[in-house]
Amino acid sequence: MAEEKKRIQAYLEQLKNKVETQENYGGEITNEEARMDIRDCPECGAGRAYHKGLTACAYCGFVFMDTKLTDGVNIRKENNS
Amino acid sequence: MSGNPLLEPIHGITLEDYGAACARLGSGLSEDDVAKALGVELPVWQEANLLWPERMKQDATFHIVTLFGQYFGQADQHPKFSGLKASASPEGAGNIEKIKQDKDFYQELEVARQVAYDYGLDGAQWIVDNYGIPIGDFQIAASLWNDQIHRDIQADYAGYNQRQAAYQAKYQQLFAEKQGGNVADDIEF
Amino acid sequence: MFNLFNKKNENLALIEEMRTRQERWFVFLEKLEARMEEMNTAAVPELQKVFRQDTDPYKRAHIHMLSGLLGQINQMRNKANEVKEENIVCFMQEAEASLPSIISSAGSEYRRKLYTFRMACLDRHNVFEDKINHAISLLQGAAGEQDLESAYQEELAAFERIRDKFSCKQCGGNITIPRMFFIDTYITCPFCQSQNTFSPSTGARMVLHQARSLAEQRTAHLLRSYEASNPKNPDLYRHYLRCMFDEWNKIVPDMVVENEKFYERLINEYNINHHP
Structure with a gap:
């Protein structure tokens, strides 16, 4: 009886140790805070104004994104420059 | 196929782009890398990444999800991603190739991965630790071999089962030994 | 032998x-x-x-x-x-x-x-x-269910604490985040109209991942009453599904349009299998 108990205890011990110390695939999830950022035009330094769209610089024509925006969740097709 | 509104690109990102992007994410590329390869900024990528799965959920015919699987498997051929791979060790790079060339190698590791979970291990991580193969490449291999394996099963069901059982026994023994045996190893008929 | x-x-x-x-x-x-x-x-x-x-x-x-x-x-x-x-x-x-x-x-x-x-x-x-x-x-x-409701309420409170704390990276003007976002999104500065990029916290992103599970937890009693009905009453299931989606939509209002398309698919399939 004592032998069986020891066997189970040893099994559980190593299982617990294994699951608590092993690396999870994709790594640990770090809690990141919300943050705000901006991307100015790398060519002329201008900011991106809302009514000029998201895809190109209104001043020098630099292409921020070479794509055609459609109606998504927050981004709409009106956001094409 | 044409005219299916569920196949329309989302912010210019096609299902083909999306399938390859997901495969590359699964192989260790960062979201930033993927967005850059697609020529979009993160908010645009994240919307596409949110909306493509929605399209799959809405499609009762499973057509979109089937195509997605195909494109996922063809990520290596996608022009926007073909030159872009996460850094892998030389051994890992060799195994990533091997799993796509060698069906037996794939089948054995697939069993090993599943058995690892039965022993409390993170199976995907075990594969990375021991073979350097990320889950994305594993899934690509799965999509490459699925048809062939399906044909094998139809041609020789018993043979297929026998090979699977042998792999299972091999890895059950390996993982059991590492944890000092199974709880009921001493109980005999 | x-x-x-x-x-x-x-x-x-x-x-x-x-x-x-x-x-x-x-x-x-x-x-x-x-x-x-x-x-x-x-x-x-x-x-x-x-x-x-x-x-x-x-x-x-x-x-x-x-x-x-x-x-x-x-x-x-x-x-x-x-x-x-x-x-x-x-x-x-x-x-x-x-x-x-x-x-x-x-x-x-x-x-x-x-x-x-x-x-x-x-x-x-x-x-x-x-x-x-x-x-x-x-x-x-053994472990019971994860308490998703508490986690969600904590995230709502956390968002209330931070929503006014941001400023435009271009002109420095105060920006109030209009609602809880779950993915990166562009936010327009009310003063200089510049497009800022807002990245939600990990916790806020998790709300999107857990939204359906939380909605299911909230409406589990409705699913149970359907399952307890004998013979199984399809109307009770329809009621559950509708309420579950309503809760889901409340948690992630940005996803209403997409969720409703998914709902249409599920209810159509259910009705085909449970006619009339």
Whole structure:
């Protein structure tokens, strides 16, 4: 009886140790805070104004994104420059 | 196929782009890398990444999800991603190739991965630790071999089962030994 | 091996063999059951502890521990299946092949004995299988449900605390985040109209991942009342599904349009299968 108990205890011990110390695939999830950022035009330094769209610089024509925006969740097709 | 509104690109990102992007994410590329390869900024990528799965959920015919699987498997051929791979060790790079060339190698590791979970291990991580193969490449291999394996099963069901059982026994023994045996190893008929 | 029917058409060796085999089989299964119970008794509190202490939002330490324990239960199940195959089923087939013709009285008598043996052994195995299934659901249910509601309420409160704390990276003007976002999004500065990029916290992103599960937790009582209805009342299921989606939409209002398309698909499929 004592032998069986020891066997189970040893099994559980190593299982617990294994699951608590092993690396999870994709790594640990770090809690990141919300943050705000901006991307100015790398060519002329201008900011991106809302009514000029998201895809190109209104001043020098630099292409921020070479794509055609459609109606998504927050981004709409009106956001094409 | 044409005219299916569920196949329309989302912010210019096609299902083909999306399938390859997901495969590359699964192989260790960062979201930033993927967005850059697609020529979009993160908010645009994240919307596409949110909306493509929605399209799959809405499609009762499973057509979109089937195509997605195909494109996922063809990520290596996608022009926007073909030159872009996460850094892998030389051994890992060799195994990533091997799993796509060698069906037996794939089948054995697939069993090993599943058995690892039965022993409390993170199976995907075990594969990375021991073979350097990320889950994305594993899934690509799965999509490459699925048809062939399906044909094998139809041609020789018993043979297929026998090979699977042998792999299972091999890895059950390996993982059991590492944890000092199974709880009921001493109980005999 | 047991085809030793004597002149009186008796085979005492076979009778003895069936008796001892059945006994050994019962003892073997009892031992496995006792071990399984002992393992579960010790494992359940540990499993609960790991679940509570697991800070990973996906509770992966708990998932892997549970999967390891279920692996051991399955190992016992497979062990019993192998013994059943080798020592009960194969034995039965061999013994049956050794019997005299079925039309002889010994033939029919020993077939009856063999049948009784077979039923006793298989019934005992069914009891074992029931216990296996019970053990599995005990382990699966041990940790209980993740309290998604509290996590969600915490995120709502956290968002209220930070929503006014941002400023435009271009002109420095204050920006209030209009609503809770779950993915990166562009925010227009109300002063200079510049497009800023807002990245939500990890916690806010998790709300999107857990939204359906939380909606299901909130409406679990409706699903239970459908499941308790006898015969099953499809209207109760429809009611549950609608309410679940309403809750889901409340948690992630940005997803209403997409969620509703998904709802349409599910309800259509349900109606096709449960007409009228």
